[in-house]
Structure formats: structure tokens, C-alpha cells
Amino acid sequence: MAEEKQEKREEKENRKPHSGIPEAIFLEDVDSFMSKPENESGAAVLQKLDEQLNKYRFMDANLQQKKKRLTTQIPDIKKTLDTVQFLKSRQGSDESFTSNYLLSDNMYTTAEIKPSSVVYLWLGANVMMEYSIDEACSLLTKNLASAKKTLAQVQEDLNFIRDQTTTTEVNMARVYNWYVKQRRTANKTTSGTK
Template identity: 55%
Template sequence: MAATTESSNAGAGSKRKHLGIPEAVFVEDVEAFMKLPGNDTADAVLRKLDEQYQKYKFMELNLAQKKLRLRSQIPQIKQTLEILRHMQKKKETTDPMETRFLLADNLYCKALVPPTDKVCLWLGANVMLEYDIDEAQALLEKNLATATRNLDSLEEDLDFLRDQFTTTEVNMARVYNWDVKRRNKDNPSKSSDKS
């Protein structure tokens, strides 16, 4: 009894861990599975399994898009942190910092920036805020850690999703094969005609 409770708790924890992705349950005994309520015909069960499979595909597409966004976001954050570290070194001097601003695609403008302890960061949704360099650096380091952690979590979720694909495909094959055997048993004349 205790082992059953522990395994069900572990299953519940893994469902929360993987962004609410439902776990595909492996059908061990197809005969018993087909006798469950709602599993009237093999075609109906195969449709349900195919629908579940398509949902997994949709989830995979969404997770892959999130992964691409994070993969492009992390280098941008790192680059901004490098610039902030450079500005931090320059803020104690009186020498202006020479830089280039991107005006348009492949069009840059040279500028001399006097030492400063303030920077403006784009937060998204057309919002920019001014920060002290130390505050900006702390914010970006926190964002980098969060983005890295989210990327690792997405990788785990994608691995979990691939396992669900495999389980669902195997279940579909098992139900289909069960149905073929059942039909051959019900209609032995077709199997004798073939031999």
C-alpha cells in the first residue's frame, strides 16, 4: 500500500514538473484496456490515441519555439552584460568611450559617450527604464540565470514529451495489432484464403 502511494505521488510530481504535459500510460494488457468504458471499438481508441499524439506534437512545436527564443535571448543578455562591465570600468575615468550605434541594417554611427553611471535597458513591449549600472548588472545577471534555468527545464520537458510520443505510438501499434488478430479470429475464412 505504501509503495502504491509513493509511486502515485511521484507521478503527480512529475506531471507538475513538466508544464502540465499529460503522461501517456503504457497499455500493458490490450484486452483488458479495450474492455474499459469508452473503449467501444479499436477505431475509436485509435482516434483518441491519434488525437493525444497530435496534442503532443502541438506542445512540441510550442516548446521548440520557446527554446529558440531563449537560445537567442541568452547571447543578447551576455553581450549586454559585457558592455555594462566595460562601462563600469570606464565610469571612474574622464575619457569618453568611443562606440558605434546601429541606425539601420548595416548602418552605424560613431559616437563619444562621456563616463556615466546610468544606463537605459529595453524591458520589452516598447518600455525602456533607466538604471544605475550596478542595478542593471544585477537585473541582467538575474535574467541570465532565469533564462538558463528555463532553457534547461525546456530541454527536460522536450525529452519527457519525446517519451510520450514513443509510448503513444507503441500503444497505437498494440491496439491496431490486437484488432487485426481479433478480426482474423472472428473471420477465419480470410486467413485460410491467404494461405
């Protein structure tokens, strides 16, 4: 029990915060930020912020795709695990049973299944592998836990990206307002000297 807590603590400490997504810093004082030498032009700063916003949107789109894939994958893993567990419960019996199985999209067929100590699992990339029923249960349980953990991390990252996107949008609005104000002030001073 104590070892598990220690492992989780170490895993949390070693994990990159939010999968390496950079944090957007809120600009408290736009005047002091814009007075820095690297921020000589308001248009250049706006362009940098726009690039940062586009990066966040790109990351958001990728994470949304990953979330969609995981949300369809998890029920498939559960269904396969349930099937393997059913086969495990029938392992000691000599009686065969009839089952309907998916042959292709929207096409089912019937099969008579005899008790067996092995199952074949699709691993992906057109690869199927033979496992003992206990190994298959262990593998599927591990894969299910991993997929759920990954889905939770993806959701956490999506929430973080939404916050960073909002912060960047607010920063852009504040810099834009500062830039417009500076241009108006410059126009007033040039028109007042004529």
C-alpha cells in the same frame, strides 16, 4: 547555504512535473485494456490515441519555438551585460571613449561615450527604462540566470515529450494490431459459420 538548499528543495517539490504535460501510460496488456467498458471500439481508442499524439506534437512545436527564442535571447542578454559591466569599469574615469553600435540591422555607427552612472535598457514592447549601472547589472544577471534556467526546463520538457510521443506511437501500433487481429478473428468465425 542550508537555506538555499531548502529553497531549491521546496521549489522542486512545488513545481509541476514536466510543466503539466500529461504522461502517456504504456499499455502492458492490450487485451485487458481493450476489455474495459470505456474501450468498446478499437477505432475509438485509436482516435483517442491519435488525438493524444497530436497534442504532444503541438506541445513539442510550441516548446521548440520557445527554445529557439531563448537560444537567441541568451547571447543578447550576455552581450548587454558585458557592455554594462564595461561601462561600470569605466565609471571612475573622466575620459570618454569611442564605440561602434548597431543602429539597425547590419548598420553600425560610431559614438563618443562619456562616463555615466546610468544606462537605458530596452525592456520590450517599445519600452526603454533608465537604470543605475549597478541596478542594470543586477537585473541583467537575474534575467540571464532566469533565461538559462527556463531553457534547461524547456529542454527537459522536450525530452519528456519525445518519450511520451514514442510511448503513444507504440500504444497506437499495439492497439491497431489488436484491432486487426480481432477483425480477422471475427471474419473467420462469420465465414466459418456459413
